[in-house]
Amino acid sequence: MRRTHNLKIGVSGIRGVVGEFLTPGLAAGFAQAFGTYVGGGRVVLGRDTRPSGEMVEHAVSCGLLAAGCEVIKVGVLPTPTIQVYVEATRSHGGIAITASHNPAEYNALKLFNHEGLFFNHYERGELLDLYHQSDFRHARNAEMRGVSSESEGPKRIHFERVLRHVDQEAIRKRRFRVALDGVNGAGSLLSVDFLANRLGCELHAISVDPTKPFPREAEPRPEVLGALSELVRDKGCDIGFAQDPDGDRLAIIDERGAALDNDDVLALAVDAVLARLPGDVAVNLTTSAAIDDLAERYGRKVWRSPVGEANVVERMRASGAVIGGEGANGGIIFPPVHYCRDSYTGMAFVLDRMAATGLTVSGLAASLPRYHRRSGKLQFEHGRLGPMIQRLEAAFQGGRIDRADGIKMSWPGRWFHLRASNTEPLLRLSVEAATEQEAAALFRAVREIAQS
């Protein structure tokens, strides 16, 4: 069977390579299904800086209007800013046109409900059914609503919500020297304003031109942040921040130019929040055990969920957690701002923690529980995951087993997690152990058994 990887219409919405696959007709049809699902009314529409954003925006706007929705175009904005705005304006829903960390030729629709939250599993299923049945609301001429534009409001509301929770004056007083890599993404202009004007940093920014293409791989993995590391070292910066194209993910470079791994970024934010506020923590299954150790220091509980922002958010809401996120991808979720991954919350809290403790980033990171991690991709074939899980369960003894998302087996000080990707046709394997060697050995062993 031939698999088409260039277009995926599924419970996570619609995602594909623009051109032959993600066409304006498809985007408009899906948007009309969405407009029908939210029952007409006001829908906030924004996008990242991908060159296809403008085309898809027009197609989506057409579909929403056809369903009788009123469209508020907020233009190029980070996804979290759009989500906050959906909730703050009591809109019926929102759509962010972004393929997030996927390469520039992709685009996708991120769909939000009236609370500005990702659709949960059931909502997504219902929407997909509606799309497949083409059971759309078709507004008649007299029911047609308009399109309006909003530029400053979303940013103002988002920043206010973030800055309320940190000591803005203390941060400003330190006049941190900060490097920024905006990947020429949706956050480019906002991040400059946020860091330089709101937080009084001495800012050295690269790739903050939203009209230019992504200068590096869209996902801010440590390996692709060479230019930012160099900038940190050249300018003697206290810290470097890197975003993804839609501003929900955050990566950090320490003052020596070394990239923190994403779990440490989340751990820093968790540490900062737990130091200020009461409440539990919720993270996905692939997130480091460092979070458990940290929570224990503060006497808090850690809740685990399957991978995916919507899953973590659901677990956070159910448990009333005060901070959460997904370690492996640098997403920090802080409910008082919004139940969404937000790089701005991350930046503010890390700077806040630096100001409060007087420590450097590397100093803060050194105080975190230390584990070593490895992760990788395995070829995916239908029907392979089940037998793999059975083999792994038989081969490894004595571990605690969690089957909520593939299989996770944990022992004191080490764990592995094998699961199917939500967005790509592959399996993801992550392991963690106390030492580099142990982690490498565990990774090899699991991969061998899985693929045998």
Place this chain on the structure above:
Amino acid sequence: MIGRDPRASGLMIEQGVAAALMACGHDVINLGVVSTPVIQHAIRRLGAAGGISIGASHNSAEWNALKFFGRNGTYLSTAEASELLDIYHLRKFSFVPHTALGSVRREEGAIEAYLAELASAYDFPALAGFRVVVDCCNGTSSLILRRLNERFGFRFILINERLQGTQFAHAPSTNAATVGLQLSPLVEPLGADAGFLFDIDSDRVAIATERGEAVSEEMILPMLADHILPRSAAKIVITNVSSSSLLEEVAARHGGRVVRVPVGRQAAMDALASYRSEDLALAGEGTGAVMMSRFRFVYDGIASMLSILTMMAETGRKLSEIVASYPVYCMLKDEVAVIPKQIPSLLMELAQSYPDATPNTIDGLRLDWPDRWVHVRVSQTESLVRVIAEQKGQPPRDLFDAVLDRVRRLQ
């Protein structure tokens, strides 16, 4: 180049059309709400590859439609239109990769540029003195007329001037009956020299005299031919087989020649393309849609109005006098629902039963006698046959009833 009329659904369609054009690698120039002729002029002025007018012209508010224009702002020819349909049906579209997508730009100056062209084609100071009432029918003509008042000192009194998206003041058709609804009763009490009515996208016009008489829409083309032919070296007038024979009589006075083609804009475009442009004087329909060489061969109600005002200015005669100076031609029209497969035999029988008439079969059947004609035409959009008959001096009642009767017998 895209633009739309004020229908509420226009915005939705505009967004979809813009997305589709960008996806095929085209940069889109969006003119917003403007008349169709303004779009056509902008295509030529800015060298666009083509254009789309989003609007349903003379249909009611809940309708919408796309009108397609080629590189010069002209309607597509039959061959081009059928090729476009083939591409649509094949669904093999040229979507470009993400790096080659187009973008949208708003263009605000299109109406101003169009006015500048009008100003160079017409003697505005000579026309601005007329007191004129205009029924805009809540369409795009008000955008142009308001500027003519503000910038060029015209004295248009506008009714139904506000753009409306969901309900027009009345059916937006340019015929004498619609003129009679609101416009013609106002002309005399307001002391105006003339009344004009435009459809929503302003490519058609209808008129009322200073005495409040609604003039038949069939008069527009012959009047403009009468005005243009004596001033032009070009002598060919293109129209369809359903419009009034007054045109032949008027054209003959000025050495003009009428070429009759099937009904529909594509047939007119095909005919325009098959004659040397310096020989073409004007083209039009009996609906009040006329295009003139003087103003770039675009169906344009505003330009037609300015030409009629020019006639009044140059002759010094009142509009009612000009209208009354033409012989009376009486036209009767009706339509009958039929079963399509019986149509060919009906047309054949009709032709045989009138051996003294000259038959023309380019569009259904038209039978001509020296002083009268009848046209039996098959609708392109419904299972209908339209019967139209015209005679000089008095209504061709007997001929019309006889033909109608034969058509009805087929039901």
